[in-house]
Amino acid sequence: MRDHAGKRKIVPFARDYGATDLEGAYAIQAAYVKKLDATHGRRVGYKIGLTSKRMQEMCGVDHPNSGVVFESRLHKSGVTLSLSKLVHLGIEFECCARLGTSLPPRTRPYHMDEVAAAVDAVCPAFEVIDDRNSDYPLDLLSLVADNSWNEGNVLGHPFEPLRWLANNLSARGETLKKGEIVLTGSWVTTRFPKAGEHYKYTIEGVGSVEIYLAA
Secondary structure: OHHHHOOOOOOOOHHHHOOOOHHHHHHHHHHHHHHHHHHHOOEEEEEEEOOOHHHHHHHOOOOOEEEEEEHHHOOOOOEEEEHHHOOOEEEEEEEEEEEOOOEOOOOOOOOHHHHHHHEEEEEEEEEEEEOOOOOOOOOHHHHHHOHHHEOOOOOOOOHHHHHHHHHHHHHOOOOEOOOOEEEEEEOOOOEOOOOOOEEEEEEOOOEEEEEEEEO
């Protein structure tokens, strides 16, 4: 939290706090998220990152990762965001899914048809990220522990990352709850906008979303 407050770039830290694998990194994330609850409101869903082969190869993994989205960080289309609030604000172009049915923990994995049936709405969405001018390649454990850069290239189908998330949460004894939203991964290259720019993103047959950037 001190690094976020000080707007310092992310450096490998997860192992210093005892994380030797992803399970440990997600445990750190959970503790960090718990501290954010008081200032950022309730959890409204999740973001999924590293959904492209290129990004996975850069981090030396073969799977996505996830972070929590908070109520205070959820904005309506047409919002104006200030670049000065973050170190290096980026926007990613995604498909957002909303759950109409909860997917609780269970012993067998969820299949695509079950996950698709649980979704009751989809829309285009921007995920706002802040890479804080961090050095690449990224340290995966620290990225996960840091809540996967959420401030906000899909594997074949936008519900495929959603299936991965449901099964990953299930394995950790957690429920993907009815009403929660899931940002399923970036479809195109991340943009790092300048003040005064305006972006409109449309998924044909689904809808559009807009964002304005100020200094």
